[in-house]
Amino acid sequence: MVNREKIKKGVRLIIEGIGEDPERDGIKDTPERIARMYEEIFKGLEPPEEELLKCIEGETHDEMVLLKNIPFYSVCEHHFLPFFGYAHIAYIPDGRIVGLSELPRAVDYLAKRPQIQERLTKELANLIMEKLRPKGCMVVIEAEHLCMSMRGIKKPGAKTITSAVRGIFRRSQKTRQEALELINKDK
Structure with a gap:
């Protein structure tokens, strides 16, 4: 608190x-x-107000679901300066799906605490695997860090890209490539 x-x-x-x-x-x-x-x-330091990634009862799907360009803001735990950008989430359900707003809600919750981008990426992928039990998931986060843009090295516009792949996205280059092509389409 x-x-x-x-x-x-x-x-x-x-x-x-x-x-x-x-x-x-x-x-x-x-x-x-x-x-x-x-x-x-820093609201993400408190327990979530609602259950994260609540599944839709009675609905199933077994092909890729991708939600891209989810804006987020977080604070770097090293300098307490913001980092911000976009999260892209792909998962292949093993039957269980969530409402589309559930994924950005999870991103926001995990981002609202002192963070590092690498951990945020892993936490999101692990949460999806735990709650949805999909065949696999992939999380890609691209962000600008003000600790690098406005101080220190002073490189505004530089983007850090992190990814976490689980399940079929780790095992299948074809599946991983399909998701990356969809993420990068129309950029």
């Missing part, structure tokens, strides 16, 4: 630490604003 008071105290210390006046008109409410923002962007 987010502790607003601790965040406000910490932000005030940062404001003082950079040499600003924490009582200046434009800044005096910043600790409260940041505390509310952290409560929102």
Whole structure:
């Protein structure tokens, strides 16, 4: 659970630490604003409000399902700066399917915590395998990291691409290639 008071105290210390006046008109409410923002962007640290990847009862399918260009925002745990981009998810059901909004909901939940992109990719693939028990899944995430764009190496626009493949997507190059072609179509 987010502790607003601790965040406000910490932000005030940062404001003082950079040499600003924490009582200046434009800044005096910043600790409260940041505390509310952290409560929102780190919502994934709390248990989900609803079950993730709830299957549709009575519906089945056994061919590829692909949802691409799912926008997400997360915070890098190393510098507490945002990284953002798109997740692409493909799975081949073994009968069980979910409503399409369930996949972006899972992306949002897992992204709303201090993260690294590699872990986010794996967590999403593992969640799909656990909850849907499909023949396989593939998750591809492409993101820009502000810790690389605005500081350090300063390379805005550079994209990091990670993937996690499970089941048939790992065993079958043809299946993996089909998903990648669909992801890259119309880019």
